[in-house]
Amino acid sequence: MSLLYPRKIDCPESPTGFKIAPADQRLLDQQAYQIEASQRRAEQREAEAFAEARERRWQQEEEQRRREGAARRKTIAADNSPPRDRVPYHIISMLQERAAKVKTFREQLQQVPRQLVEGGILACFSQHSGVQTALNHGGSRRAVLREAIAKLRVDDESDFAIHASCDYIERLLTEDEVAEQLLQSKPRNVAASFNEPVAEVATPARPVVDFQFARDRLQYAALAAYNGGKIDQPHLPYPIAIDVNTASVEHESQPTLLDHSPAKRVGTHTAQIDKKSGMLHAIQGRFTIDSPAAREVYSSFVPGNEISSHKWQASVRGDWSRLSFIKPGKVKVVNNQRIVGPCLVAHDFAWRETSFTGLGANSDRKNKVAQFHISERDEA
Incomplete structure (x- = not known):
């Protein structure tokens, strides 16, 4: 309701000699409040429209920056050509x-x-x-x-x-x-009865396999300490293969351990990387330390009968700086072999040591099993 002509009442006390009727005064106050509220709403709508326009402008600028960044990254990727199968x-x-x-x-x-x-x-x-x-x-x-x-x-x-x-x-x-x-390989003398004297059984003389004999007479080698195929590791979700072409060795003379335990030293060997065949060789092994681990290894050797000796398998260990992934069903040539995914490939492998193990980790049994061979050296 709009009040254009409010009613006036005579009032001698007022300087003007009149005053507006109370009912009309209330209407005037209400009308002024409505006008002020309408102005505030108009200002608020104007501010909201300005904010929406600014937000749309920011989104457009952000989308433009994103497109430019994607194009720049695509250009850099095309120039550098990084491997797509690199593991994150x-x-x-x-x-x-x-x-x-x-x-x-x-x-x-x-x-x-x-x-x-x-x-x-x-x-x-x-x-x-x-x-x-x-x-x-x-x-x-x-x-x-x-x-x-x-x-x-x-x-x-x-x-x-x-x-x-x-x-x-x-x-x-x-x-x-x-x-x-x-225990079964040790010679035993069996008596016919307790009353009869024990007959001495002539056994061929053979050297006692002690540390001195092992150090002076025995040698060991693993011509395929790593055969270039897949390796099963319980802490990895997939088998892993070592890229021999990028492998390295800090010192040719490496320690030989038992079950990859630094506390179980056996001796030393010469590390050899054969990139042509895609294998790692441990050759010219020597028993250089008298330890329980070394005794466990060389005591399994039967002098003069290498066939009856226990066959120890070989296992290599080292650090890698880069991994790649062969997707399931994909085939990639690694170490001159066709590796079928899923499989991880360790690049820049730093070969640190080789160990005697009871059971190796090679999952590809079609290739040569990594095995140590203990033999007697020529006396010359």
């Missing part, structure tokens, strides 16, 4: 963190009694077949354990802890078999 940094960090967890778990695993670890493996394996039935019917515990380890390794649901436990128990089983072979 966050995946490398994840793999390194997983490797640290596996190392910690393996150290803790050695503190657990062996029977508990074997029981855990059999418990996991019991979900696949009747383990207890096989044991009750006279089955060999060692054979059942090896079957369980083989099944759990191919099971996709098995985590790294189960794989590490399987590796640990399999190494112990291999050591048990080696010890049994050594």
Whole structure:
């Protein structure tokens, strides 16, 4: 309601001699308030329109900068031509963190009694077949354990802890078999009865395999310490291959260890990188230190009968600075071999040491198995 002509009332006290009627005064105040509110709303709409226009302008500028940046990055990528199969940094960090967890778990695993670890493996394996039935019917515990380890390794649901436990128990089983072979290879004199004198059995004289004999007479070599194929690592999601063409060695004379443990020194060898064949060779090995690890290795050698000696497998270790990834189903030539994905490829591999192991990590059994050969040196 708009009030154009308010009513006036005579008022002698007022300087003008009149005043506006109270009802009309209220209408005038309300009208003034509405006009002021309308002006404020108009100013607010104008400010909102200005803000929207500014926001649209900023978005257009941001889109233009994004397009220019994408075009610039595309140009740089075309100039540098980086490999498209390079593994992102966050995946490398994840793999390194997983490797640290596996190392910690393996150290803790050695503190657990062996029977508990074997029981855990059999418990996991019991979900696949009747383990207890096989044991009750006279089955060999060692054979059942090896079957369980083989099944759990191919099971996709098995985590790294189960794989590490399987590796640990399999190494112990291999050591048990080696010890049994050594005991069986020792000559024994058997008496016909307790009353009869023991007949001395003539045994061929052979040198005693002690440290002096090993140091002066024995040598070892692995002509394929790495055969150029895939390597299974429990802490990695895929097999890994070493690019021998980019591999390097800081010193030709390298330490030889047992099971990649720095505390288990065996001797030294000469490292040789054969880029033509795509292999790593460990040659001219010598037992240079008298340690329990060295005794475990050279005591398995049977002088004069290398065929009966225990066959140790070889395993290399080092650091890599760059990884690439072969996608599943893709084929790439690495070390003069056709590597079928999925597979990781380690470039710029720095070869640090080679170890005697009971079981190597080569997953490609079609190639030559990495194996150490212990033999006697020529006296000349």
